[in-house]
Amino acid sequence: MAEPRGIKPRDGIKFIEGVSLKNISLKATLAKKIIAQNSGDIIFTANGISGPATITLSQRIAPQVNSKLTLTIDLLPEIDKEKMDKHLISLFSETPNKTLQSILNNILPQSFVKYFAEKNKINLELKCNAITSPERRNLGNALKNIEYGIKNLEGFDKAMITVGGVNLKEVDPKTMKSKIIKSLYFAGEILDLSGPTGGYNLQICWSTGYVAGISAATQ
Ligand SMILES: Cc1cc2nc3c(=O)[nH]c(=O)nc-3n(C[C@H](O)[C@H](O)[C@H](O)COP(=O)(O)OP(=O)(O)OC[C@H]3O[C@@H](n4cnc5c(N)ncnc54)[C@H](O)[C@@H]3O)c2cc1C
Known part of the structure; x- marks a missing residue:
């Protein structure tokens, strides 16, 4: 799994490339059921929709993106x-x-x-x-519900975080030591771990790196 940098809608939106929307609310639904929601800023790109709110949302919908997902933008979330x-x-x-x-x-x-x-x-x-x-x-309805069918995500090549593949159950979080292979320590993106965009992923790398380094040196 990866945290892609954008969502590609089914409708063409090329002619608003570069437009950004601030403090909006986003939700992804499948058969009218909300599967992920987020708020913040977005930007329309040549390929689709990106920006911090989209990136975090795309991470949550990545496992289901081949289903018939709908993205809804609420332009005025502060008004019920x-x-x-x-x-x-x-x-x-x-x-x-x-x-x-x-x-x-x-x-x-x-x-x-x-x-x-x-x-x-x-x-x-x-x-x-x-x-x-x-x-x-x-x-009023349009301001609260701009809908796009989701065609795809931006893909692995453009992902910000890869959720590397090492299962957290196989690692001791107190030392970052492998529970399977002796004297092997893990840190950073190689772990099956990711946070919302905004520095949390780097923090994961620094914290796990610190713990792994200290543990390996003192084992
Ligand atoms: C465009 C982009 C923007 C991002 N923005 C943010 C952000 O705003 N906030 C945030 O928190 N995170 C962000 N991230 C994610 C974050 O940068 C990464 O999760 C983090 O840098 C991963 O650190 P790491 O040390 O685990 O792996 P890496 O930084 O990938 O380091 C792995 C190192 O291992 C080396 N290597 C690979 N194979 C071998 C080998 N066989 N032998 C020796 N060396 C090898 C590589 O060359 C590399 O130097 C962003 C990522 C991208 C791509």
């Missing part, structure tokens, strides 16, 4: 699904003559707004005071 409609009503009433384009430019990166509107059949020219209830609910 139930409160979204009220939030939009209040937002629109404050600026009745503004267009949706102008409202969305304040919520999302401008380079993402056109793509978002096209994907969700949202008319950006609509003025806030002319938006119907179904249109408002469609917008």
Whole structure:
């Protein structure tokens, strides 16, 4: 298993390459059941979706990636699904003559707004005071649920961590000594171990390396 650096969706997203979304929430579902979720930042790449939140999520879904997985992005996780409609009503009433384009430019990166509107059949020219209830609910739903079918992960060649293959049950964690082969010690990525992205994998290497080194020298 590996922790790949990105997720390849089934839909083409090439024309938003380089757009990043901050503080979003991501979830991967299989037949509507959540199998992994995470929050943080993502970036659209030439091949798909990457960034810290994606990398950690991709690690968790790697064993099931050949199944029919769906990736859902929640652009406004701080607003509950139930409160979204009220939030939009209040937002629109404050600026009745503004267009949706102008409202969305304040919520999302401008380079993402056109793509978002096209994907969700949202008319950006609509003025806030002319938006119907179904249109408002469609917008609220789109902000909470951008869906992509997952085609694949970026693959072993681009993985950040390989989860090397040495079974943890075969290693004494107090010394990092093999339980099978005498005087053999393990440290780092060779172990079947990985953490979320953000330095945890390097910490695993340093900590296991320290313990293995001290133990080997004093055995
Ligand atoms: C692009 C990228 C970004 C990453 N970013 C992060 C991050 O932000 N945070 C984080 O925590 N982790 C990150 N990682 C993961 C982290 O860098 C690795 O898990 C860690 O460096 C592994 O350390 P290691 O000492 O176990 O293995 P390695 O660093 O792979 O060291 C193994 C060494 O053994 C040598 N070697 C191999 N075979 C032999 C042989 N037969 N004889 C002698 N020497 C040999 C290799 O040349 C190598 O120098 C990233 C990884 C990648 C690829």
